[in-house]
Amino acid sequence: MMNAVGRDIPDELLVNGKEVYQGKYYMDGKYIQKAAPRTRRYEKPQESKLLASIADALKACGARDGMTFSFHHHLRSGDYVANMVMKAAIEELGLKDLTIAATSLGDAHDPIADYIEQGKVIGIQTSGIRGRIGEVVSAGKLKTPAIIRSHGGRPRAIEAGEVHIDIAFVAAPTSDCMGNCRGIGGKSNCGSLGYAMTDARYADHVVVVTDCLVDFPNYPASVEAIDVDAVVVVDSIGDPKKIASAAARISQNPRDLMMAENVAKVIASTPYFK
Structure with missing residues (x-):
């Protein structure tokens, strides 16, 4: 079927309610469906959600073949957590037919390309694919079509139930023993x-992975304990020195610098800036 910009989209991709792009205002006034989050109830008192390893957290969350795991990429090229989780899931627990729903995948995640070639990872839903993963996907080695959404389209798809996350792994610079975590205060x-x-908020299970355990309560928290099932402490969640890389690199381009300066002026001129 031809979309609004003249690109022919194969009909076999237009399943489960998917439509071709029909113009930027096509959805104006239309109703959309939002899915209710599915959470796990805990009624017995808990003093800690700490578990000894990622493998233990996977077991506690009922990890099994065919599940979808999610990751964020705030550590960008310095991220270690996605690789650690996939290694534990595939090499330690022997899981297969897994889907990765990451906010983005880059050079830091090159080892995951091996699992795609082995057929252990069969699906990817993300907002960016670079490095070896991009190469193997481009070579047709992923068993199902990779789905790439914008950074805004991804949370919309999660809220609408189009993406179901079985276990979300949150790499957190700091966390307390109950899972209140945030992106500052650690190494x-x-x-x-x-x-x-x-x-x-929407995953069936949430595992916080941190390298800096702090006293309870760790507030203000970006992700709160009420949404967290387990906390795992590791030696390192990543290298923050590699955050400023690729799309987030420090620019010397005059146009980029001018735009950044104008944005800073707008922010500084608002009544909220103190």
């Missing part, structure tokens, strides 16, 4: 954890 600070917020 691997990344700032905002905004990418992970929708995942934490």
Whole structure:
């Protein structure tokens, strides 16, 4: 079927309610369906959600073949957590037919390309694919079509129930024993954890992975304990020195610098800036 910009989209992709792009105002006034989050109830008192390893957290969350795991990429090229989780799931627990629903995938996640070639990872839903993962996907080695959405389209799809996350893994620079976590106060600070917020609210299970355990309560929290099932402490969640890379690199382009300066002036001129 031909979309609004003249690109022919294969009919076999237009399933489960998917439509071709029909113009930027096509959805104006239309109703959309939002899915209710599915959460796990805990009624017995808990003093801690700490578990010894990622493998233990996977087991506690009932990890099994065919599940979808999500990750955020606030640590960008310095992220370690996605690789750690997939290694534990596939090499330690022997899981297969997994889907990765990450906010973005880059050079830091090159080892995951091996799992795609082995057929252990069969699906990817993300907002960006770079590095070896991009190469193997481009070569047709992923068993199902990769789905790439904008950074805004991804949380919309999660809220609408188009993307169902079985376990969300949140790499957190700091967390307390109950899972209140945020992006500052540790050795691997990344700032905002905004990418992970929708995942934490809608995933069936949420595992916080941190390298800096702090006293309870860790507030203000980006992801709150009420949404968290388990907390795992590791040696390092990533290298913050590699955050300023790729799309987030420090620019010397005069146009980019001018835009940044104008944005800073607008922010400084608002009554909210103090």
